[in-house]
Amino acid sequence: DTAVSQTPKYLVTQMGNDKSIKCEQNLGHDTMYWYKQDSKKFLKIMFSYNNKELIINETVPNRFSPKSPDKAHLNLHINSLELGDSAVYFCASSDRDLWGQFFGPGTRLTVL
């Protein structure tokens, strides 16, 4: 009964490939996020969706495309993977009326 879950936990792939990371939350929250934690451990927001609508897009390359089929899911698709995409990607969710974002366990992406 994990609150925010991500799959896969680890992803190793070659440069140029296309990959997806899935996120699901069972908290009934209306807002979901994707964060990237780079090699310097800097945790930075990429996207935020509220009720399936994009509300934050932090100048992320077009190769990254989030998709929210419903408010419990926010998937991240990455085209033409590059070495610099190697990082840990965290999904999170929150409720507008309560503070604090709930994070998933992270997906460690390694691009070779």
Add this chain to the structure above:
Amino acid sequence: DQQVKQNSPSLSVQEGRISILNCDYTNSMFDYFLWYKKYPAEGPTFLISISSIKDKNEDGRFTVFLNKSAKHLSLHIVPSQPGDSAVYFCAASAGFGNEKLTFGTGTRLTIIP
């Protein structure tokens, strides 16, 4: 341009003593601040928050202090316990309900038994 800074990458504290983690920010629009705790291979967990209308918020062993004029906040943990060993992230946002959090780079706290 790092708007939230945690200048100590690591800190070691004896069990039972007080742990003090520091955070500085540069954006004067920030008015809501949060602390997250992160264990290895897990996502960050929300710990405690403070609004800029307060200068202190306490929750059990955890207290956050905010000094707006210095643009500085700190997290005090007392007494420190071995389970507190983790990476602590400071985060800030411009207003309650604003989903955009800006995180610091974290401080690794190690509690020595």
